[in-house]
Amino acid sequence: MKKIHTKALVVGYGTIGKPLVRALQENGVTVAFVVNTKGVHTLRGSTLLPHQETYEKVLSKVDIACIALSAPDEGQTEYTYTRSALDKGKTVITCAKRALGNNLNLYRYASSNRPLLGIDATVGGNSGILPHLKNRLRPNLPVEIHLVLNGSMNCFMFELSNGQVSPSEAMAGVLRQGLAEPIKAKGKYASFFAGETDDTVFKTSIVVNYCGLLDYPLMHAKSVRLIRYLDENALRELFRSRNRRYIVSIYRDSFPQQEDVIGGFTHVVRDDTQGNICISAGFKLINTLPYSRLHIPGAFNAVLTIEGEDGRNGTSYLEGVGAGPDPTVAAMIQNLKRLIER
Secondary structure (H helix, E strand, C coil): CCCCCCEEEEECCCCCHHHHHHHHHHCCCEEEEEEECCEEEEEECCEEEECCCCHHHHHCCCCEEEECCCCCCCCHHHHHHHHHHHHCCCEEEECCHHHHHHCHHHHHHHHCCCCCEECHHHCCCCCCHHHHHHHHCCCCCCEEEEEECCHHHHHHHHHHCCCCCCHHHHHHHHHHCCCCCCCCCCCHHHHHHHHHHHHHHHHHHHHHHHCCCCCCCCCCHHHCCEEECCCHHHHHHHHHHCCEEEEEEEEECCCCCCCCEEEEEEEEECCCCCCCEEEEEEEEECCCCCHHHHCCCCCEEEEEEEECHHHCCEEEEEEEECCCHHHHHHHHHHHHHHHHHC
């Protein structure tokens, strides 16, 4: 395996940051600094030692900044770390989707001929959804895109699709795999799906802005208002049907006439040049076309494209492991190697 001989810092030392540090070191990267909520640190083995210099100062001593935190705000913390490194000309590899969801000026760093910003790990784990779509889509191409972007919800529904498994047991399976944080018993299902729906809104905005559907980024995640959170009646219907997956569908110009959807969200990105981008997301029946292609196991993510009128320009399908620390770290390492090789 070809080693990456360079020097990096890692922002975040939790679920993603710790395994990322190990993976970087295994690939020949010197992790000079780790940044967390308590400040800047150096590493001695796996022990963090306090360092007196600020984040801005230590940036001058590394080549790469890896952003591996998920702050509870709307992306401002992630954005501050990311933009500071980019302004100093550093290569940045990130899995922090909220910064991209609400700060459209970051995309120019990811989409240039010699990109400084690697964002493949923000969507789809190690499935490769973003580079796959980036290579296929063009602003003026008629296309339908159908995506499973949230491995945690897909894992829950996959577990539930076994008729012998209760919702409580399905949730236990998600937690056992480390795909969600434990939630207090009262309202745990509604809270789980609300949080994962918000996560999917951010991922959807990255797909729309980055992958070639538009001439330039237009979709802010915070502009999505028509979110249908699940109440008790919707949850009962969802648990009773069992044959649904949370699917994001993206259309040009208009929505299909009728869809059977539980929960989710709808949104229109208005583009006077290329035509509107229409987004419909929620729990859709996987025994109907085209969604039957997206009947995937566990924490997988997937994308199906139908290109041209009725697919006359072709179709594509890709699936891979989405949720979890290991796929995210693997995607960040691969993204780093591609940017360095350029």
